[in-house]
Amino acid sequence: MLQVSLFTRILVALVVLGGILIALPNALPDKALSRVPGFLPHSTVSLGLDLQGGSYLLLEVDFNQVQKDKAQAMIGDIRAAFRKARIQYQDLSANGDVVQVRVTDPAAQDQARKLVDDLNPAMTSAVLSVGAKEYDINQTAGGLLTMTMTEGYKTQTHEQVLEQSIEVVRRRIDEMGTREPTIERQGEDRILVQVPGLQDPAELKAILGKTAKMTFQLVDETIDPAATTIPVEDEALPQMSDNPNQKAPNIIVQRRVMVSGDRLTDAGAGFDPQTNQPIVNFRFDTVGAREFGDATKANVNHRFAIVLDKQVIEAPNIISPILGGSGMITGGFTTTTANNLAILLRAGALPAPLSIIEERTVGAELGADSIKAGRLSAIAGLLLVALFMILRYGLFGVFADVALTLNVVLLLAALTLFGATLTLPGIAGIVLTMGMAVDANVLIYERIREEQRNGRSILAAIDTGFRRAMNTIIDANMTHLIASLILFELGSGPVRGFAVTLGVGIVTSFFTAVMVTRLIVVGWLNATRPRKLAI
Secondary structure, X not given: OOOOOHHHHHHHHHHHHHHXXXXXXXXXXXXXXXXXXXXXXXXXOEEOHHHHOEEEEEEEEOHHHHHHHHHHHHHHHXXXXXXXXXXXXXXXXXXXXXXXXXXXXXXXXXXHHHHHHHOOOEOOOOOOOOOOEOEEEEEEOOOEEEEEEOHHHHHHHHHHHHHHHHHHHHHHHHHOOOOOOEEEEEOOOEEEEEEEOOOOOHHHHHHHHOOOOEEEEEEOOOOOOOOOOOOOOEEEEEEOOOOOOXXXXXXXXXXXXXXXXXXXEXXXXXXXXXXXXXXXXXXXXXXHHHHHHHHHHHOOOOEEEEEEOOEXXXXXXXXXXXXXXXXXXOOOOOHHHHHHHHHHHHHOOOOOOEEEEEEEEEOHHHHHHHHHHHHHHHXXXXXXXXXXXXXXXXXXXXXXXXXXXXXXXXXXXXXXXHOOEEOHHHHHHHHHHHHHHOHHHHHHHHHHHHHHHOOOOHHHHHHHHHHHHHHHHHHHXXXXXXXXXXXXXXXXXXXHHHHXXXXXXXXXXXXXXXXXXXXXXXXXXXXXXXXXXXX
């Protein structure tokens, strides 16, 4: 018979009460919300870019530069290995993803091939086959060794660089203190960045546009910076200047990196205690501190360059060994530029340059209009559905409307609890959910009508209507839920926002349409004990 256990009654009451408490802050103005006791929920649904305004950037990862950098790194390794083994060579160069070198001593060609093999490790997660190498090596007559990057290594690098770029972008934006940004992959080589509430994207572009690849390299003091030719083991780098119209002289630095910036564990803006000028303090990890200490110990009274994105920030003289693993960077910073550099160093270097291929700014006024339109559409949808149910099913339509209202409350509570971001497509998903939420009630009520026509009593008709409609309700909700999961998995941006609200709405509507409506009907039957059922 039609019965609801005490446990079920308590569970439904707790879920509804909890949902109301969690969703309530969304309906309160800021002043009222500030007066809510601390033990009660305060969180609200985060509004997306299209509802509160903000900045939208579409970034493209330069994978060609990654391949060039890896080829240049291979050239450096080959040069160091050949010099240590005293192997004579020439024509060491790179063209895209191909590195070649000619060994001039025929007697040393086998040894050179072995050294190059040793510099060509197996991929960490082989794409094509187990134990696949990073480069295919080909040796031809005349001692020419050619190394071509394998397709498997390219694919592996592609995925790693994209994942690392997304993570670095996320850390940089988080360091800015921005709330609820959207950072996700789009396509094969693009990153979508949406930052709600940020009306001026200039600072965001400045921080995301820097590769922030920091290195510490020795200055080659034997070479005149004005020289037209420099040794292959050196490079001429420009000095960073505050005045873009004034070109600073180049500095000749050794290509060999003393310490890489990825050894930094912390960086922060501060002030020089002597000059009170803004500076950037940094600290290395254990390995970086040892490398930095060894390098400065061996080069006392020589200069070293602090290089950021192929520009020399500063090239101080090493007065004494720096053994503590920490130091500071000066260079005519302002408070803002020092803080931005510290953010970049804390977040880490991008593995590849990013270029902005699309940029949009959504004004707060447009967002307010969107919120107003979304609110009106949601209220209109709720009222029309509620009116239809009352006209169609009378008192039982009122029961369904109560459940529908609680469904919207629970949906809002779930979005708040999960920290979801509400967008215009998300509001569309809520409106669609309201229409779908009464489907279960329609199925139950029509089944009750059919049972009444078959001559069953009131209790038997209601009990059978709920039981026999259940399978159909479950099947319908499962198909809708599967569709929303597919949209979430395959879609991006607005499509995912729609899928989230639709999927959560399906779960909450099943709960309210079946559990809450059943509880209301049972309570009504116990209170009124009607002799005739009008539905």
